Amino acid sequence: MCADKSQAVNLAQDRRKRVILDAARTLFIEKGFEQTSLDMIIARTGGSRRNIYDLFGNKEGLFEAVMKDQLGRILSGTHVPKSAEDGVSIQSQLEAIGTEFLMGLLQPTVLRTLRQFIVAAGERPDLGQQAYAAGPAVLYERLETYFSALVAEGKLDLPDVEVASRALTEMIKGGLELKAMMTGDYEVSTKQIRRQVSKAVLLFLHGALPR
Amino acid sequence: MCADKSQAVNLAQDRRKRVILDAARTLFIEKGFEQTSLDMIIARTGGSRRNIYDLFGNKEGLFEAVMKDQLGRILSGTHVPKSAEDGVSIQSQLEAIGTEFLMGLLQPTVLRTLRQFIVAAGERPDLGQQAYAAGPAVLYERLETYFSALVAEGKLDLPDVEVASRALTEMIKGGLELKAMMTGDYEVSTKQIRRQVSKAVLLFLHGALPR
DNA sequence: CTTTCGTGGTATTTGCCAGTACCGTCTTGC
DNA sequence: GCAAGACGGTACTGGCAAATACCACGAAAG
Known part of the structure; x- marks a missing residue:
């Protein structure tokens, strides 16, 4: 019934996640956790803070997601x-x-x-x-x-x-x-x-x- | 004339410097620069913030002094x-x-x-x-x-x-x-x-x- | 057309902390 | 014992940023 929709939503969320991860990666890797503010990330992704909090919980969650993502990339x-x-x-x-x-x-x-x-x-x-x-x-x-x-x-x-x-x-x-x-x-x-x-x-x- | 005095003062300042350096070292080495607040250091040294600002300029100056001090110790x-x-x-x-x-x-x-x-x-x-x-x-x-x-x-x-x-x-x-x-x-x-x-x-x- | 949900944008709240100012006290040299 | 400077304690200010709340808009469903 709503399978299509929820899948569509998940796909959309996945895309959103990727956009945020990509923008956050650059900043976190370059400047580090403390020196990167959420506003900097948002300035690159567009959208609003709610994205981050909905998808990653908080700043720390986003950071960990970025770093684990990096792990996968590098080790290949x-x-x-x-x-x-x-x-x-x-x-x-x-x-x-x-x-x-x-x-x-x-x-x-x-x-x-x-x-x-x-x-x-x-x-x-x-x-x-x-x-x-x-x-x-x-x-x-x-x-x-x-x-x-x-x-x-x-x-x-x-x-x-x-x-x-x-x-x-x-x-x-x-x-x-x-x-x-x-x-x-x-x-x-x-x-x-x-x-x-x-x-x-x-x-x-x-x-x-x-x- | 005031040679004695100024030397006494310098000695006192040196002692104070050492006390602050020792306390700051523990904290900076353990927790890092960001995670260490001046209040934590003062809580260990006693005394007041003015000591730090008079002797080291600011927090960064204190940090650098600590790290250079550590360099000397380790390399001996x-x-x-x-x-x-x-x-x-x-x-x-x-x-x-x-x-x-x-x-x-x-x-x-x-x-x-x-x-x-x-x-x-x-x-x-x-x-x-x-x-x-x-x-x-x-x-x-x-x-x-x-x-x-x-x-x-x-x-x-x-x-x-x-x-x-x-x-x-x-x-x-x-x-x-x-x-x-x-x-x-x-x-x-x-x-x-x-x-x-x-x-x-x-x-x-x-x-x-x-x- | 309207309700609702997801979402973009922004204001607000809250807490932290560096740096400064001010006051009271104590030591020191005369 | 007395000025003068040094020092301890503390309150104040300004700024920053995380987290939350609130409002506005657009699209899909009924």
Whole structure:
């Protein structure tokens, strides 16, 4: 009877939600929760405050919705193979994984989002935990299973796969993440990224001791 | 003539400054700039708002003073030798440096301070840049000169000393820093720290490839 | 045509807090 | 012991923004 109508309404609401989320995302990611007022968001979406309160409850609800939405967007990148591909050197594979990962991470939007998660984690621990579990933790795990496969094949020698996966991830980042978040310098050239990744992978594979 | 007096006054002011800084530090580090009101600080120091405005100008001035003060405190730790000590294996030396560094870094106070620097960097880029230059950057440099010495002696084989110093630092941290800042879990056991450091150093020295 | 619901726009309420002003008190140097 | 400046306490002001209430309009249903 009213199925058509309620569906139509839901569709309309979904569109409205998207518009608000998109506008709010830009502001929240750029300026943060405190520095963004609802009026700024409304100024971009048009419409009225009632939209926000009807759809998201309050400002905090909107913020969480935005951040969880961002989580989904960002994590869709970064592939890590389950096992070694034949015919490709491990070095090349690691470089490929690392470059893809680092290019994804060092986008200004991603870094800003990460920053906002850290800021938000102070007031809203759940959100930070969720973000960590869905972000870095997942990457570590994928890399672990990949490494386990390589170790089983005798292609790598890693006494502790967990430590190794974290180590490689971090040495690929090379502190660029922290630097960006502290200095606000979000621009890194792709050339720099490739250089960084290839050197980190070489060091990871061969170690620092002379042969 | 009034040398005594002015000095006495200065001493008194210095004491007052310290009291305010100490009280403000706890609150700023714990709750952050926005969530800390001057009334909270005054409630701990006793005294009146005039102290703060006379001594620090305004709330922001107080915050910056606190953060710079924290910088000084934290950085007084962490020694890195200029060159290799004879009779001690490189592995032991790196483990010693790494453990000291990581134990220093993973104190709740230090992590919270770092978090606040990141938060503050959004509004006050200068402060973040200063903190980065005085913190991580210094550590990297020290490690670089140390590595350069080891390479010159033929004890290490590092094509890029800068990348290597960043890599070791980051793999020693192993993402624990980021995890703490995102999840709010600031407690890491010293046992875990030693384990983490020793495995990271081994991997750094020998690499992942089988011999 | 009218009622009703969803919605845009705006005014109001409420609370918070930085910054300032004012007054009373206490210390300090003469 | 007495001026003068320093300091504690508190009230006041101004501004901002979240949350709510209220009004106006347009579209769909009866």
